[in-house]
Amino acid sequence: xxLGIPGRVVEIEKNVAKxxxxxxxxxxxxxxxxxxxxxxxxxxxxxxxxxxVDESEAHETLKLLTExxxxx
Amino acid sequence: xxxxxxxxxxxxxxxxxxxxxxxxxxxxQLMEVCGTHxxxxxxxxxxxxxxxxxKLLSGPGCPVCVTPNQDIDLAIALSRQKDVMIVTFGDMMxxxxxxxxxxxxxxxxxxxxxxxxxxEAIRIAQKNPDKKVIFLAIGFxxxxxxxxxxxxxxxxxxxxxxxxxxxxxxxxxxxxxxLQSEKLNVDGFILPGHVSAILGITPYQFxxxxxxxxxxxxxxxxxxxxxxxxxxxxxxxxxxAVIDNQYGRIVQENGNPLAMQKIxxxxxxxxxxxxxxxxxxxxxxxxxELYAEMDAANFDVEVEPPRxxxxxxxxxxxxxxxxxxxCRLFKTACHPENPIGPCMVSMEGTCHAYFKFS
Ligand code: SF4
Numbered sequence: 415x416x417l418g419i420p421g422r423v424v425e426i427e428k429n430v431a432k433x434x435x436x437x438x439x440x441x442x443x444x445x446x447x448x449x450x451x452x453x454x455x456x457x458x459x460x461x462x463x464x465x466x467v468d469e470s471e472a473h474e475t476l477k478l479l480t481e482x483x484x485x486x
Numbered sequence: 487x488x489x490x491x492x493x494x495x496x497x498x499x500x501x502x503x504x505x506x507x508x509x510x511x512x513x514x515q516l517m518e519v520c521g522t523h524x525x526x527x528x529x530x531x532x533x534x535x536x537x538x539x540x541k542l543l544s545g546p547g548c549p550v551c552v553t554p555n556q557d558i559d560l561a562i563a564l565s566r567q568k569d570v571m572i573v574t575f576g577d578m579m580x581x582x583x584x585x586x587x588x589x590x591x592x593x594x595x596x597x598x599x600x601x602x603x604x605x606e607a608i609r610i611a612q613k614n615p616d617k618k619v620i621f622l623a624i625g626f627x628x629x630x631x632x633x634x635x636x637x638x639x640x641x642x643x644x645x646x647x648x649x650x651x652x653x654x655x656x657x658x659x660x661x662x663x664x665l666q667s668e669k670l671n672v673d674g675f676i677l678p679g680h681v682s683a684i685l686g687i688t689p690y691q692f693x694x695x696x697x698x699x700x701x702x703x704x705x706x707x708x709x710x711x712x713x714x715x716x717x718x719x720x721x722x723x724x725x726x727a728v729i730d731n732q733y734g735r736i737v738q739e740n741g742n743p744l745a746m747q748k749i750x751x752x753x754x755x756x757x758x759x760x761x762x763x764x765x766x767x768x769x770x771x772x773x774x775e776l777y778a779e780m781d782a783a784n785f786d787v788e789v790e791p792p793r794x795x796x797x798x799x800x801x802x803x804x805x806x807x808x809x810x811x812x813c814r815l816f817k818t819a820c821h822p823e824n825p826i827g828p829c830m831v832s833m834e835g836t837c838h839a840y841f842k843f844s
Binding site for chain 1: 487488489490492493495497498500501502504505520521522547548549550575577602603604605606624625626628629631632635678679680681683684706709713732734735736737738742744745748832834
């Protein structure tokens with residue numbers, strides 16, 4: 415039930431965004447996550463963006479995991 | 487897909503597994519609280535990849551599974567009223583109530599529809615002014631803000647025929663109750679990433695402070711889960727207990743304050759009934775006075791007394807005390823086509839996951 419998927423915002427009109435999820439564009443409510451811009455990624459849950467995806471944090475995590483794997 | 491595929495990388499997974507093996511010296515039991523984690527763990531075969539002495543237990547984090555019979559019975563009783571339409575999330579349809587299910591009632595002609603988003607409930611109510619549309623609203627903190635938005639919008643747009651049968655739950659009080667149980671044998675918690683996207687980190691501090699258990703907020707891709715497990719094992723081996731955050735790309739210290747504000751605008755905390763766990767203080771919501779006219783609990787209907795199958799162990803399964811294979815009905819009388827308890831209904835139910843993947 416708490417499934418969430420990341421998607422890229424391609425267009426914003428008032429509190430609804432068109433969000434690209436793996437090539438499929440859907441209308442997503444921005445009522446809970448209004449401060450996003452086109453090009454950013456949001457996490458989608460039941461038709462709502464519930465949080466922005468922090469790209470730099472994602473890269474940090476992957477960098478750390480790469481270092482871990484290389485240290486073995 | 488971006489932010490998905492990178493977190494499924496096999497080489498990085500191997501690195502994490504080797505680190506887990508290197509770090510882990512003693513038997514541990516870790517509980518994944520969230521049903522979405524349970525599904526990921528089974529789908530990627532993570533239990534089989536971990537060292538033998540690292541055990542993963544499933545917890546109470548499936549909103550469908552913890553919905554008590556009386557809420558389903560009430561929805562069924564309401565669906566039998568004249569001019570009523572029930573709308574709810576797909577997973578709720580097959581959940582057995584005491585003597586029927588929404589799916590059976592629908593087959594018998596009751597007006598029951600599946601919605602994907604709370605906003606659909608508004609559109610349906612607007613299109614069907616002659617019906618009383620009742621939304622059987624379930625979910626944890628991930629979903630509750632979306633339901634709150636629908637309530638606020640319904641009020642704003644002066645929709646008079648939309649009501650909410652509120653069966654939503656709050657995760658931290660359930661964890662508190664679980665931790666108080668003497669039967670619980672868990673060394674650390676894999677905390678639900680998307681509940682935490684809303685809640686942030688602070689509401690979990692009691693797990694470490696009051697109960698001395700470590701916990702890690704964790705994402706849902708295989709690398710997320712493996713990293714979460716590794717972070718937990720490190721804490722356990724080092725004798726530490728803090729609330730860590732593996733899922734920094736989504737979860738911030740203070741969560742999503744706007745979403746919390748929406749919940750607080752329409753609800754106050756109240757005790758709630760959980761299947762298997764009983765009544766837990768503060769673990770649910772009650773409508774604030776201003777929105778109470780939308781509370782479907784005000785409908786005057788007769789509801790049958792709740793009855794659960796005496797052999798169903800769903801309650802114990804939800805607390806991590808028993809596993810589905812210990813249930814005599816598992817795979818015999820109880821399977822996804824004929825679920826006896828709710829843990830077999832939802833894709834995220836532990837019994838369903840065991841059935842599908844083992
Ligand atoms: S297998 Fe079925 S009857 Fe047994 S605990 Fe799970 S849901 Fe209940």
